[in-house]
Amino acid sequence: MSIFRKLAWFFKIEKWNYLIGVLFLLLVAILNVVPPKIIGNLVQEISTKGLTGVSLAISLVILASVGVLQYLFRYIWRARIFGGAARLEKTLRSHLFTHYMQMDQTFYQEHRTGDLMAHATNDLQAIQQVAGSGILSFADSIITGITTIIAMMTLVDWRLTLLAMIPFPLLAISAGYLGTKIHIAFRKSQAAFSRLNNKTQESIMGIKVIKSLGQDKEDIADFKRLVDETIQINRKVNMLDALFNPMTTVLIGVSYMITLVLGGSFVVHNVINIGQLVSFISYITMLIWPMFAIGNLFNIMERGNASYDRVNLLLHARSSIIDDKHALKKRATGDLNFNIKSFTYPGDEQRSLTDVHFTLPAGHTIGLVGRVGTGKSTLMKLILREFDDYKGAISVGGINIKDYALNSYLPSLGYVPEESFLFSDTIKNNIRFGNFEASDDAVIEAAKKSDLYADILDQPNQFDTEVGEQGVSLSGGQRQRLAIARALIINPEMLLLDDALSAVDGETEHAILQELRQERKDKTTIIAAHRLSSVMNANEILVLDDGKIIQRGTHAELMAQKGWYQDMFHRQQMETKIEKEGDLNAE
Numbered sequence: 001m002s003i004f005r006k007l008a009w010f011f012k013i014e015k016w017n018y019l020i021g022v023l024f025l026l027l028v029a030i031l032n033v034v035p036p037k038i039i040g041n042l043v044q045e046i047s048t049k050g051l052t053g054v055s056l057a058i059s060l061v062i063l064a065s066v067g068v069l070q071y072l073f074r075y076i077w078r079a080r081i082f083g084g085a086a087r088l089e090k091t092l093r094s095h096l097f098t099h100y101m102q103m104d105q106t107f108y109q110e111h112r113t114g115d116l117m118a119h120a121t122n123d124l125q126a127i128q129q130v131a132g133s134g135i136l137s138f139a140d141s142i143i144t145g146i147t148t149i150i151a152m153m154t155l156v157d158w159r160l161t162l163l164a165m166i167p168f169p170l171l172a173i174s175a176g177y178l179g180t181k182i183h184i185a186f187r188k189s190q191a192a193f194s195r196l197n198n199k200t201q202e203s204i205m206g207i208k209v210i211k212s213l214g215q216d217k218e219d220i221a222d223f224k225r226l227v228d229e230t231i232q233i234n235r236k237v238n239m240l241d242a243l244f245n246p247m248t249t250v251l252i253g254v255s256y257m258i259t260l261v262l263g264g265s266f267v268v269h270n271v272i273n274i275g276q277l278v279s280f281i282s283y284i285t286m287l288i289w290p291m292f293a294i295g296n297l298f299n300i301m302e303r304g305n306a307s308y309d310r311v312n313l314l315l316h317a318r319s320s321i322i323d324d325k326h327a328l329k330k331r332a333t334g335d336l337n338f339n340i341k342s343f344t345y346p347g348d349e350q351r352s353l354t355d356v357h358f359t360l361p362a363g364h365t366i367g368l369v370g371r372v373g374t375g376k377s378t379l380m381k382l383i384l385r386e387f388d389d390y391k392g393a394i395s396v397g398g399i400n401i402k403d404y405a406l407n408s409y410l411p412s413l414g415y416v417p418e419e420s421f422l423f424s425d426t427i428k429n430n431i432r433f434g435n436f437e438a439s440d441d442a443v444i445e446a447a448k449k450s451d452l453y454a455d456i457l458d459q460p461n462q463f464d465t466e467v468g469e470q471g472v473s474l475s476g477g478q479r480q481r482l483a484i485a486r487a488l489i490i491n492p493e494m495l496l497l498d499d500a501l502s503a504v505d506g507e508t509e510h511a512i513l514q515e516l517r518q519e520r521k522d523k524t525t526i527i528a529a530h531r532l533s534s535v536m537n538a539n540e541i542l543v544l545d546d547g548k549i550i551q552r553g554t555h556a557e558l559m560a561q562k563g564w565y566q567d568m569f570h571r572q573q574m575e576t577k578i579e580k581e582g583d584l585n586a587e
């Protein structure tokens, strides 16, 4: 029952719909007791040869009217109760989705996508069932049960009713016992479903890697193992479930036996007549549904309860990146001051950034270089406010970035990672994702600036070409340039390119960077790259190692020093030369 308590907030909002629904359930249940009584009367009249044409006609008219009214009333309760359940699903669905949108990176590091999908589908459906079939089973089993029992007591005989109900308490005891077990089993079943969801999602996303490394057989075996495990757990749920329904049948059977033996003797001793016995047997039959409804109710409630707890846990997770009450609702413009004493990822032991300090005046570009895993992306993540828990401060235009409202701050930034997410939509819509108001001319302009225009004209439907899921129909370089166009269309105050030109050739890279220098004279740009040619023209270049700045200066200054930058520059020049010679020889 605790799930009803947990959903009290919703039933309060929908109280009128549920009250009207339950009222009509009650009317249906009251009407339900009429036909057995009429049939019992008819049988009695037949057995005493007292049946007349008029009484038969009246009985038939009553039966028909009851049928029509029940049809109408059933329609009303269905619309009210199931309509309410649909609204609960809608409310929870949008609540959960909005919550997902607001959560920070730490949340997404802690929860796997498959899990989050399972919560948004399976769990919400289970909760919705509580508000629909659950309420129906609950109200109907009580109402039908009570009205039928009252009819049996008043219209037939209260002693026979009590005797016929002897087996019923057993049902309540077993329901209570099985209910707890079912609750635990459901939790396990839902966790298993999440694991299976995660596996399916990961395998489909990673299908290319799995196939190219020849791991398909192992992956299928792994999947089968998970399916077996899930089936095993679900079998236990079904077994517990299966224990309940046959028990109901057995108990009803016992009740029938009591009725036939004792009811028969009541007829023999003229306590009740044969018509009443027929009515009584019909009433016992009418109790079968409430019994099954109780079984069904436990099932629905336990499933819903386990799901509600899981969803609630998610909804209670708080993002650590939240707006202050007095957060500034203004675009972040001006110089960037990055002063980080130290930053460690949540749950990590090792620092990822130590003593990284720099100022980037508006209109300037800073380059970030260094070995892999030295903190270049981490530095950008802090500017992007993916993580707020660090020692130090970052400010833009003299204002701490934590003091800006997220909805004002983030749209001031244009971020392009090495692998951008593209939506399965047209090229045009992907470019103007950051600004759907952007005109077609602005889209063309952004495509030209990112050196993508010629490629788009080669596509079958030019700007209206669908790029497929995650942009599968485009090359790596085209995807990167499309992501740059998407960032440029919002004309960001600060552009962050995180190895965003790694898949384009040197010439294209040169053209794009040239364009950016022209276009972004009063805005800041941060470029993290492995290819040093990407940062050569930056106003300052930081060389990072193990999260610390080991060298800094302009290209000329760094080339004049012995160190990582000079070594790497020479090495990359040599590689380019060898590549070019290789190309010439091939021609």
Ligand SMILES: Nc1ncnc2c1ncn2[C@@H]1O[C@H](COP(=O)(O)OP(=O)(O)OP(=O)(O)O)[C@@H](O)[C@H]1O
Pocket (backbone or CB within 6 Å): 109, 345, 348, 352, 370, 371, 372, 373, 374, 375, 376, 377, 378, 379, 499
């Ligand atoms: N989300 C994360 N949680 C925990 N540790 C992380 C996370 N992201 C990165 N790290 C760690 O932080 C360090 C810096 O990683 P980062 O991605 O910033 O390096 P990078 O210089 O951008 O590397 P690359 O050139 O390969 O992109 C690495 O040791 C990495 O393992």
